[in-house]
Amino acid sequence: MDLRGRGPAFLEFWRERHLCSLTTVRPDGTAHVVPVGVTLEPAVGLARVITMRGSRKVALVAARGAFDPTGPSAEPGPRSAETDPEGIGIDSELSVIVNGGAGVDGPPRRRGGARVAVCQIDGGRWSTLEGLAVVRDEPAAVAEAERRYAERYRTPRVNPQRVVLEISVTRVLGTL
Template structure:
């Protein structure tokens, strides 16, 4: 059974602050999963996970193809026996201030992202939390 972000522990929050690579899972039109490695940042206050990406990537095209209502996705990170999955609805944002904010968040968790003039942000409204972290 999943939890809401409002119900998570400090241990969970720390796990999502530590530097861990994650995976993003989207669903292709034929129903098969598309899983790729990504960096994810999590804003618990707004229940928003963010992934920066090139606007031409397959994952971005799939989310955009889902329409304005967004696409169901999951992001997951694992560290030994600790794991956590965030499920929610993703949309693609390309406003310069939104991209800059996501880049700052990414830099805090990982490192300064390389320059990418076609960068966009996959914003995930987190609806469910799974895992043991």
């Protein structure tokens, strides 16, 4: 989805420095909402969130079908109450990290993905991007996400456990 046609006010709003929220869905259907920094690549309709491999948001996205059968991925480890205490379908080490299957110059190929929403608000201006998220851990994908994050927010600290949630935008809501 090319978002450049949404107009200059929309594009500028997604370049301004605003804290956002990411909403994922828990196994029981309730919302898991956390503050995040989001970057947007309007030409390809791709939003990115950098985060840690062991975060709850990564676990929820990985457990909700964020797998690309056309690209390489790890198989999940054995599951038990000890390794998967919340019953979300992945082991505690999050061995299921997904390779989206494309280089940093285009959106990854996707089969499925977790339904998520990112939202930012500034007074009466707000914008929500809904879409399908996958987890990517390839160095090029992480480096591109870090570069974009540094442009919008600040240079992120070094984190060897960093991964990227890549969201293919499917719907836009808001006042812009």
